[in-house]
Structures are given as C-alpha cells and as structure tokens.
Amino acid sequence: MAGWGRISGGDYIQIPWVRNPMKRLYPGIFSFHFRNLIYANGRNSSYLCFEVAGVQYYSSRTVSFHRGVFRNQVYENKSYHAELCFLSWFKANKLSPGEHYHVTWFLSWSPCARCAEEIANFLKQHRNVTLRVFAARLYYFWNPAFQQGLRKLRCLGAQVKVMSYHDFNYCWENFVYNRYMRFRCWKKVHRNYNFMSTRLEEILRNMSLLPEEIFYYQFGNQPRVSEPKGRRKTYLCYKLKLLDVTLEQGYFKNKKKSHAEICFIDKICSLDLDQTQRYKIICYVTWSPCAHCAEKLVAFIDDHPHLSLQVFTSRLYVHWRWVNQHGLRQLWKSNIPVLAMTEPEFTDCWKNFVDNQERPFEPWEKLKQHSDKVKRRLQKILKINTIDLFSEQSSEEIRDLNNLVDAVRNLNLDAHDPHY
Known part of the structure; x- marks a missing residue:
C-alpha cells in the first residue's frame, strides 16, 4: 500500500x-x-x-x-x-x-x-x-x-x-x-x-484561439488597411508563466465599458496567485495602452510586486497626444517595458494564440519596416524627459535607449524558445 x-x-x-x-x-x-x-x-x-x-x-x-x-x-x-x-x-x-x-x-x-x-x-x-x-x-x-x-x-x-x-x-x-x-x-x-x-x-x-483573419487584420502593424472592415480594435493576448511553465494564457478584446487591459487585470486578480512566487506575464497588444489603462497597469503592478509584466505592441495608440506619451513613460518608470512587436513576437503570438492549423507564420509585406517605424516613434517618446524616467541616475549614467530596449527584449526568452 x-x-x-x-x-x-x-x-x-x-x-x-x-x-x-x-x-x-x-x-x-x-x-x-x-x-x-x-x-x-x-x-x-x-x-x-x-x-x-x-x-x-x-x-x-x-x-x-x-x-x-x-x-x-x-x-x-x-x-x-x-x-x-x-x-x-x-x-x-x-x-x-x-x-x-x-x-x-x-x-x-x-x-x-x-x-x-x-x-x-x-x-x-x-x-x-x-x-x-x-x-x-x-x-x-x-x-x-x-x-x-x-x-x-x-x-x-x-x-x-x-x-x-x-x-x-x-x-x-x-x-x-x-x-x-x-x-x-x-x-x-x-x-x-x-x-x-x-x-x-x-x-x-479551440483553446479560445483567434481566427487567422482576425489575427492578420487586428495585429497587422500597417498604419492603414484597405479592407472595409471598420476600425481595428484592441486585442490583448497574455501568457502567465512561473519560471518556464505556462500557467495560464488567453486573450481579451475591448468591451463597451471595459478596455482589454482592464479585463486582463481582473482576470489575473481572480487567479489568487501565490505571493511567495515570482510570476512573469507577457502581453501582446494590437494598440499600446491608453493613458487610463497605463495608469491602471502601473497601479496593478505596484500592488502585486510578485508579478513582472512585459508588453509588446503592434501599433502605438494616438501617440501624438502628450497624455498617452506620459502613460508610456510611466509604464517604463514602473518597470513595465513597452516594446514594438517584431517578427519573433508576431511568430510567438501566432503559435500560441491563433487557430493556425499548424501552419507557420507568414509575415505580411513590409512588416519589418513598420516595426522599425513603431520602434523609432516609441524610442523618441521615451527619450523625452529621460532623466525623469530614470531619476535615480544622472544624465551621464543613462545609456543609449536603443541598447536598453534591446536588453529588455532579450529578456523575452520564450519568444525564441522552440518549446513554445
């Protein structure tokens, strides 16, 4: 026995x-x-x-x-x-x-x-x-x-x-x-x-997966699309990990009274995670968080120090408005990096969140050029008030933001891990 x-x-x-x-x-x-x-x-x-x-x-x-x-x-x-x-x-x-x-x-x-x-x-x-x-x-x-x-x-x-x-x-x-x-x-x-x-x-x-056409239309990083399908909405795909094990994954989209980021926060809070463990969350979003959602994400991570959050965005949401720029800088200041999605991130998103019929990801035309454009705009936003963003360091100690972005991107190991 x-x-x-x-x-x-x-x-x-x-x-x-x-x-x-x-x-x-x-x-x-x-x-x-x-x-x-x-x-x-x-x-x-x-x-x-x-x-x-x-x-x-x-x-x-x-x-x-x-x-x-x-x-x-x-x-x-x-x-x-x-x-x-x-x-x-x-x-x-x-x-x-x-x-x-x-x-x-x-x-x-x-x-x-x-x-x-x-x-x-x-x-x-x-x-x-x-x-x-x-x-x-x-x-x-x-x-x-x-x-x-x-x-x-x-x-x-x-x-x-x-x-x-x-x-x-x-x-x-x-x-x-x-x-x-x-x-x-x-x-x-x-x-x-x-x-x-x-x-x-x-x-x-059918693991709450996105249809192929929805993924290509909503996550496509083209600044404009010709198909008459209406405005592209916010979709958020998330992966909750404990060390190298994926505990939870899924996606949300905007609702009438609640943005996808708020639905995501409510979902993670409902899991009642063990606060003695260190969890990592990776999010792929079609639009970068608005000012209100950025504020909510900052408060969420401040209240849950056992969580680390990393956000990859396909496009920047109304990036010319100061209030949204300020929201992105606040996210970085709270150790929530927001990075532009590149082909490895699109591929990882395709493998984990799309009903892909086991077909490989097929990049669309000018994907890299559009990603580079989003990356340059994001870096330009983050360079504004850089000393305020990293207030504990002097201006001489602040390294070039391009290197910082590359270093943070390298932390996303599972985007290149063949296991996922």
Missing part, C-alpha cells in the same frame, strides 16, 4: 489505500476496456498503463525506469480514478527533485474534468515532470468542462493524443499477459481512431 497521496495545492486527496500498480492486464480485460468504441456504455472502470523514465539532470542518463498498470480504486464507497491513484503512488514512492521524469500514460478513458484539474496542479508544482497522455476513448468529449480540462493539460505542456493501432499493439506487448500471442485488433479500430483523433484536434485547437 502506498498510503496517502498529496496531489494538489498542498491539500491531500484522500486515498488511504492506494494499491501498488499491477504488472500487467489479462488479455480479456485489455480488449474489453481499451476497445476504442465511440460510445462505450457499460465500461465504468478506467485503466492506466504507465511508463516512467527518470533521467539525471546533468548526464541525461536514464537512471530509473518503471512500468505498470493502475485502475479505479474504491474505498468506503468512494471511487478514485486511475490518474489520481498513479499521482498519489508516484509522489509517495518514486518522485525525487534530483531527477527529471518522462511519464507516459495509456488510458482507457481520457481524464475527466476533476482529474484534469488535479493533473494540471501536479504539473504546475513539479517542473521536473513531462507528461504524455494517449487515450483509447474520449470521456464526455461533448461536455465543455471536460474539453476545457484537456485544453488546460495542453497549455501546461502535456501531450494529449488518441491511441492508434500502433499504441494498442505496444500496450499489448508491454502491459498484457499475452502468452506470446500477436495482437489482433477489433473491427473499426482505424475508423474510430480517425473520428476521435479529429474530435480531439478540434477540442485542442
């Missing part, structure tokens, strides 16, 4: 009698519970076949390997899904901060909404664990709550896929008492795989 399982948020999931994993499954159990039916009535148990490879940080050498099977466990008329049983056993028996772990799951059902939340909390707390999930069937794939759970796992870096014929064959060879018999697949295995794979792709692709 593995004992109690501490899983999320410092709280204990009460699984007093977590059994150690089984080595393998009997062929009939595997064929019945892992059959990839679209609607599998009567299959109320969940099975989880797992592999855990522990790798040393500095030598990249595999130092431990574990394989086994968990299923639902019932204690005092309460059922605990296989995912929670694995996490409890793993934390209590195998998890060590000195190793990096590659965990692979083969599930008879994809995680439910509650399990997805627990898995997400686990991944947030343990950056030394990477997770791959292969599901034979999608659990309540039409339910928005279950869809959101899968998207949350995807946002935290977990791979979520549907089991193919090759995955079933792999499980048969490694997790089933097969008596050296070859795997014989059931009818419609390929057709059902194609159906569920398409559904999963649609679920993961």
